[in-house]
Amino acid sequence: MLTLKNVTKRFPGVLALDDVTIEIRPNEIVGLIGENGAGKSTLMKLLTGAYRQDTGEIMLNGQPMVIRNPRDATSKGIAMVYQEQSILPNLTVAENLFLGREEDFVTFGRLNWTKLKHAAKKELATVRLDVDPLTLCEDLSFGQRQMVELARALSLASRTGGTPIILLDEPTSVLEAAEIEILFRLVGELKSRASFVFVSHRLDELLSLSDRVYVMKDGKVVAEMPAAKASVAKLHELMVGRSMHGEYYRENLQKPCRKEVALSVNHASLGHALNDVSFEVYNGEVFGVAGVVGSGREELCRVIAGLEKLDAGEVTVGTARLKPQANHAVALGIGYVPRERKVEGLVTQMSVAQNLTLPRLGAVSRAGVVRKASERLIATEWIDRLHIKTPGPDASCRNLSGGNQQKVVLAKWRFAGSRILVLDHPTRGLDVGAKEEVYQLIRELSAEGVAVVLTGDTLEEILGLSHRVMVMRDGRAQAILPCAVGHKPSQVEIVEHMV
Amino acid sequence: MNKLTAVPTRQAVRTTTPGIQVVSMHALIRRSSPLLVLLALGVCIGAFNHDFFDPMNLSRIAISAAIPLTIALGGTFVIQLGSIDLSAEGIVAVAAITVSMLVENSYNDNHFGLWVLAVAIAAGAVLGLTNGVLHVFLRIPSFITTLAVGFVASGIGTAWLSGNTIRVSDTALRSIAITRYLGLPLSVWIAVLVLGVAWFIHRHTLLGRHTLAIGGGEDLARLSGVRVSRVRIAVFALAGAFYGVAGILAVAQYGQGHALIANGQLFVAITAIVVGGTSLAGGNGSPMNTLIGTLIVVVLANGMVLLGVPPYVQQGIQGVLIIVAVTLALNRSRRRIVK
Numbered sequence: 001m002l003t004l005k006n007v008t009k010r011f012p013g014v015l016a017l018d019d020v021t022i023e024i025r026p027n028e029i030v031g032l033i034g035e036n037g038a039g040k041s042t043l044m045k046l047l048t049g050a051y052r053q054d055t056g057e058i059m060l061n062g063q064p065m066v067i068r069n070p071r072d073a074t075s076k077g078i079a080m081v082y083q084e085q086s087i088l089p090n091l092t093v094a095e096n097l098f099l100g101r102e103e104d105f106v107t108f109g110r111l112n113w114t115k116l117k118h119a120a121k122k123e124l125a126t127v128r129l130d131v132d133p134l135t136l137c138e139d140l141s142f143g144q145r146q147m148v149e150l151a152r153a154l155s156l157a158s159r160t161g162g163t164p165i166i167l168l169d170e171p172t173s174v175l176e177a178a179e180i181e182i183l184f185r186l187v188g189e190l191k192s193r194a195s196f197v198f199v200s201h202r203l204d205e206l207l208s209l210s211d212r213v214y215v216m217k218d219g220k221v222v223a224e225m226p227a228a229k230a231s232v233a234k235l236h237e238l239m240v241g242r243s244m245h246g247e248y249y250r251e252n253l254q255k256p257c258r259k260e261v262a263l264s265v266n267h268a269s270l271g272h273a274l275n276d277v278s279f280e281v282y283n284g285e286v287f288g289v290a291g292v293v294g295s296g297r298e299e300l301c302r303v304i305a306g307l308e309k310l311d312a313g314e315v316t317v318g319t320a321r322l323k324p325q326a327n328h329a330v331a332l333g334i335g336y337v338p339r340e341r342k343v344e345g346l347v348t349q350m351s352v353a354q355n356l357t358l359p360r361l362g363a364v365s366r367a368g369v370v371r372k373a374s375e376r377l378i379a380t381e382w383i384d385r386l387h388i389k390t391p392g393p394d395a396s397c398r399n400l401s402g403g404n405q406q407k408v409v410l411a412k413w414r415f416a417g418s419r420i421l422v423l424d425h426p427t428r429g430l431d432v433g434a435k436e437e438v439y440q441l442i443r444e445l446s447a448e449g450v451a452v453v454l455t456g457d458t459l460e461e462i463l464g465l466s467h468r469v470m471v472m473r474d475g476r477a478q479a480i481l482p483c484a485v486g487h488k489p490s491q492v493e494i495v496e497h498m499v
Numbered sequence: 500m501n502k503l504t505a506v507p508t509r510q511a512v513r514t515t516t517p518g519i520q521v522v523s524m525h526a527l528i529r530r531s532s533p534l535l536v537l538l539a540l541g542v543c544i545g546a547f548n549h550d551f552f553d554p555m556n557l558s559r560i561a562i563s564a565a566i567p568l569t570i571a572l573g574g575t576f577v578i579q580l581g582s583i584d585l586s587a588e589g590i591v592a593v594a595a596i597t598v599s600m601l602v603e604n605s606y607n608d609n610h611f612g613l614w615v616l617a618v619a620i621a622a623g624a625v626l627g628l629t630n631g632v633l634h635v636f637l638r639i640p641s642f643i644t645t646l647a648v649g650f651v652a653s654g655i656g657t658a659w660l661s662g663n664t665i666r667v668s669d670t671a672l673r674s675i676a677i678t679r680y681l682g683l684p685l686s687v688w689i690a691v692l693v694l695g696v697a698w699f700i701h702r703h704t705l706l707g708r709h710t711l712a713i714g715g716g717e718d719l720a721r722l723s724g725v726r727v728s729r730v731r732i733a734v735f736a737l738a739g740a741f742y743g744v745a746g747i748l749a750v751a752q753y754g755q756g757h758a759l760i761a762n763g764q765l766f767v768a769i770t771a772i773v774v775g776g777t778s779l780a781g782g783n784g785s786p787m788n789t790l791i792g793t794l795i796v797v798v799l800a801n802g803m804v805l806l807g808v809p810p811y812v813q814q815g816i817q818g819v820l821i822i823v824a825v826t827l828a829l830n831r832s833r834r835r836i837v838k
Contacts, residue, residue, distance in 0.1 A: 088711075101723075109704055111708060
């Protein structure tokens with residue numbers, strides 16, 4: 001029914017979709033799996049009109065078509081239930097269901113609430129959600145909100161008259177087990193009137209629900225098979241199965257580290273995200289944290305950086321217990337290299353020198369007055385040491401390339417004397433060359449005895465760089481695996497713990 | 500594993516339970532806190548000074564609430580969008596001068612009768628429309644746009660009269676402030692009518708619903724097909740029309756028109772909106788909230804007069820009131836950075 005034919009989508013530096021051909025048949029549930037960055041999200045965005053493909057065609061019932069925007073997509077019978085929920089909490093259920101198409105309920109400019117309520121009731125019945133349509137959405141649970149979204153997507157896409165196609169992007173990531181079960185049962189029932197594309201990291205879920213699965217890797221579709229013939233183990237193998245380049249990650253520089261504890265996390269729990277996580281990181285060690293999005297690794301990084309308050313458990317550095325304050329973390333020698341480089345890592349309007357000295361301004365100032373000369377001197381020194389390509393210490397960080405910006409962030413923490421660095425996706429958005437430079441820097445840090453907690457976009461990167469890898473799933477530490485040079489675990493081994 | 504592994508408390512989907520939603524007690528209290536504050540305030544002031552409940556005093560409160568309420572009702576829609584309108588004082592002044600010029604007055608020989616009220620409202624709406632058009636098409640933040648338009652409007656008023664005051668002798672117009680039904684002057688009933696109109700727009704028109712949707716999530720509203728620019732412009736024009744009505748009430752009440760006729764009203768109106776529980780971030784609130792907020796501000800002012808609080812202290816207390824109201828009403832825990 002809906003076919004993507006030889007679709008390619010390129011972003012600067014990345015080939016997000018590479019000659020992808022996918023078919024969705026009527027009344028079918030299609031599973032879509034792949035690692036982070038495999039191209040699933042890009043694919044979904046193409047189908048909802050958020051992106052346009054560079055080459056290739058999207059065809060509906062054999063007719064090529066252009067999807068201009070999400071609204072246009074729904075008019076062609078394609079609607080998406082978003083991962084981050086896209087209903088307005090300050091409006092009622094009924095209003096959310098019909099937002100933007102209330103015309104049917106208006107008589108002489110007056111909104112007919114009774115009519116709206118009845119129509120909403122009918123839509124809610126299709127998803128078996130029995131709430132008052134005039135309830136504010138903020139009073140619903142996450143699961144209920146998701147049902148509202150599903151109802152909305154269904155009713156939007158059904159207006160065309162054909163079989164609607166509903167895209168479910170990680171629908172289970174925010175749900176409780178009981179809610180997931182309800183959702184699954186519902187999708188199973190609704191199959192008779194719609195097709196579904198289901199994206200999930202949880203393979204067992206996906207296999208139990210889907211009729212057919214597509215496996216994506218590096219922007220390509222690497223396999224397509226009926227779900228009945230697939231096994232979780234086989235999918236794991238297909239999802240990864242990349243050759244490792246030891247050289248690329250400077251593995252020759254990976255030296256065994258002594259067992260001096262730099263940082264220890266004890267029984268850390270945080271809401272939904274972390275559940276009794278414990279581990280230690282040694283001086284000079286690169287400690288990798290692997291897991292899918294939502295496994296709790298992002299939150300873990302933020303906890304160590306002092307940005308989140310734990311519900312239970314503690315983080316200790318030496319004998320000191322970390323308070324949930326970023327400045328305390330800095331005082332204990334913890335540096336955080338955030339994923340959102342331009343938001344949390346750098347003040348982009350400020351110069352290289354100003355950014356560099358920010359965490360330890362005391363060293364370049366006297367009685368609260370910054371001494372420009374010594375600030376510049378220090379900045380120049382670090383620019384040389386890390387080979388930061390900048391017109392000078394006074395250049396604005398905004399104009400640096402991503403790789404050089406990241407170097408400024410790293411230099412900043414080294415100048416601050418950090419002994420523990422938390423690297424949250426340190427190479428995100430960098431090109432290959434810049435990545436290699438960052439890897440080199442990480443090795444140097446490690447050689448100087450700095451403890452590094454690392455999480456990244458690809459497993460390959462985490463495995464290549466780390467001394468040990470902790471695998472997280474649903475907020476728990478599933479396993480901690482040693483990664484000595486030459487004895488690195490395979491990606492398949494890691495993925496088995498991940499999903 | 501151990502006792503720390505408790506699952507966070509989040510209610511699961513109820514599939515078969517009846518559709519009545521249990522709103523948490525906390526949320527209920529938060530939503531109705533302005534009304535509670537108003538009642539508490541009334542009771543407290545009344546306890547200290549029994550004149551407070553005197554019908555004469557209550558009608559005085561109603562009269563002094565009429566103009567700020569009308570202004571605040573217009574501003575409410577703008578704030579529901581998540582924008583702000585600082586042009587009220589200027590627009591009220593222009594509308595007031597327009598009315599004064601066209602009815603029987605001390606400045607010229609015009610005497611056009613009461614249909615000029617429509618002209619005043621139109622003048623307000625046009626200035627409001629200017630706000631909206633500049634804000635939307637030049638993509639200037641509403642804070643700056645309306646501040647500037649407000650200044651321009653004040654300037655028009657001042658230049659028009661060369662800084663003078665027009666006295667209005669039109670009996671029909673003055674009767675708005677004088678003629679009483681059920682013990683209250685017409686101006687109060689006009690404000691009540693305006694409240695009704697605002698409530699209808701808020702509750703029963705697409706404009707009202709879309710305003711809330713934009714305030715709650717503009718991108719989402721746009722993707723759902725809400726014509727965001729059009730709604731924004733319409734809301735600013737609507738607010739201007741409300742200011743026009745306020746201008747008429749001001750002329751009727753003071754018997755004159757001049758460029759500074761609405762001085763101090765902007766602060767009162769925004770206080771009233773915020774104290775009433777409409778968040779400056781947009782997406783919530785209603786004209787009823789603004790009614791309650793206005794009454795809180797007016798009752799407090801009235802009470803302070805009754806209790807003999809010095810005028811300058813009164814202003815300070817109003818300032819404190821805003822801080823307290825925002826503290827109570829806002830669910831700030833979700834916000835990391837406040838600008």
